[in-house]
Amino acid sequence: MSAPTADPGVRAALRALPGPARLLLAGVALNRMGSYVQVFVVLYVTSLGHTAAQAGLVLTGYGAGSVLGTLLGGILAERVGNRLAIAGSVLVTGVLTAVLPAAPGYLALLLTVTATGVAAQVYRPAASALLAELLPPERLVVASAVFRLALNVGAALGPLAGAALLTGSYTLMFEVNAAVSVAFGVVALVALPCGSPAPAARGARERARYADVLRDRRFALVVLALFLIALVESQYLSALPLDLRARSVPTAVYTALVALNGLLVIVGELPLTRYVQHWPMRVSIAGGIALIGTGIGLYGVGGGVAFLVAATVVWTLGEMIAAPSTLAYPALTAPEGARSRYIAALSAGQSVGYAAGPALGALLFQGLGGAVWPVFGAVGLLAAAAARSGVHQPEALRTAVPAATKT
Template sequence: MTIFRQTYAQIKLFPSVFWILITAVFINQLGNAAFVFLVLYLTKHLHFSVMQATYCFAISGVSMFLTGLLGGTLIDRFGSVRMMVNILILNGITLICFPLLQHFYSVFMMCIVWGCIFGLYRPAGQTFVSLLAPLGFLKIAFTVYRLALNLGMSIGPAIAGYLALHSFPAIFRMNGLSNILAAIILFVGFKNSSWMNYTPTLEHQFEFSLKWLKRDALLRWFILGLIPTQMVFFQHETTLAVFLARDLHFSSGFYGLLFTVNTLMIVFLELPLNVAMLSWRARNSLFWGSFFITLGFLGFYFAYLKWHIILLTMCWTIGEMILFPATSTYISDLSPEGRRGSYMSIYSASSNMGIFFGPLVGGIIMEQFSSHALWLSCGLWGMMTLMIFAYMPMLPRKAV
């Protein structure tokens, strides 16, 4: 119990600027629901076809991915907090204006703008967390950051769901206003600090962050191992809902219950779990996090009762709680001095690849073959990750 007391005592001593960031992240996440409701908004409010709505959703993800390849240089050059303020203001204006557009091509173009802007937010935020974290508490800092994200996500979509009953455009306005409010919190909190007047330690030319994959073998190992398990993990936002409704005939309310189970576990268990794992090597956390995610989704092959689904959801949630703080910590520890934004952008781009290709390939497998073929495929993708992480070279220094 000593390690828990010491860690929680240390968390209370985290610098005040860290808690300003966490507050802004939470406020932003409270309203961050427009992307979740985008397809519903386009099909039910604007009466787009499902294919048109899918194109708009997909182009947003592709834009986020492409922005990530270039955005790291911007973060390294101008500083993460300055980038966050500007991104949130621009994204807020974009979303407030979004409901003004009614025609497919104008909405499609706005989705490109939206994706390009917001694709920089998460790598900038994660870069700033890594810079503010006290020495030796990097993983704990990322766990607190994820706690703020998940608390916000447990409330924001619920508010948006209520707004959707009365006005779909109000969801976008709420999202935009929460972006701007978060930007104001960051600006006021950091306006007199050195973080807002950031000066890079290195000369930065505008270049694709992708070049670091050519130079850093450990980074290549990491990204190569991460993408398959990301493809597995993001089935929970798409094909899992179809499997539950079409194959098992469970209600959408039960699908929503799984997110409640997931969020409650993260809110109450992720921090103590990662405190208990502080002494773990990074490779062990990456391996076992991926293992539980793979086991959870492969297990759907055998599931047919509600308690099976809940138990498997708890399984992949354990994997999520282990894996994602470890990945952020690993990439922070791996990045060279002055290049953390570039490395975080590559990490974010790999996540966006999982978000895009996982549901796309999963949907094709489910449609052309069966749900059981999809869950077997998830097992194979997960095994690829486990093999890579099992034999991945160790970091030259320990990620904590």
């Protein structure tokens, strides 16, 4: 039996990524940069003379399409393979973005933006599944942290790129976005490995059933946990600014708290994951979720700016601990042939929570005021309990992780 290998650390692990994995992660960042369509769509719709309510409905259509696209992506990845699902997603997104300025009326605009939301998210399950196929299980948590870094960097740079292009026109902004998407789609089609569709022996109807995923009761608890903690975490976008305004805290403080969260995640998550990757997944996922709930709940304790910063650091630390393991978990635990569906189900549950959370937080804050924070803190701890009950250590890591940690 060969001697166990030493943990090479994050930098060495990144250098060891195969070329297709690096290409995939670069494409993830580019695709996420294209999210500025979502950022600017409200301004675009109102610039056409439509009302704010109509613009909000278009944005809701994009969000609903994103959830549907994630679920559809899980099915397509199993039926046609990961490469075709990824390439098709970005190519169709590019085409829809290109025709967006030509939409002849409000209904056509609404349908086009909704379809863009669908197409833009189809790639996500396939990308996560392909990453799992390209890497050994013991490296997948670190790779998932890199995946998130690519998403976060793309999300940070995208609006800046969109704003720069907007100095020309909305049409220019959309067309450049479309050109980048189409270009990456062609590269993905040529350069990415095909990946593994579900076994041909299984019928198409069986492969496409998400009910089978939810019948896995332990995994369904993890989906529930991610939905609940998404409701809680999204309050930094909803209840927090409302509460700070009610407490006469300057808007600059809120902006700084949001920036602090983003900065900590971009700078600190990947180095932290070097250690977290060796923890049992139940500890990293459930423990991280508990910290998110605790940090959000601490916003209700009161105190000055320093205390607000401390609460933000606590829940951001929880996010950095839980998120890479959560992203890797379905790929490591799914039955053969169902990996993409498991990935999609977990992502969709989380997306629904993020979509519903801000509206729920605003509604509860209107009725409860500052008492909303212990409510969401309790929901966060409930999510942690669900994760603790549902998460189990993947079989692939039970032997791989001890070998990786020895020096």
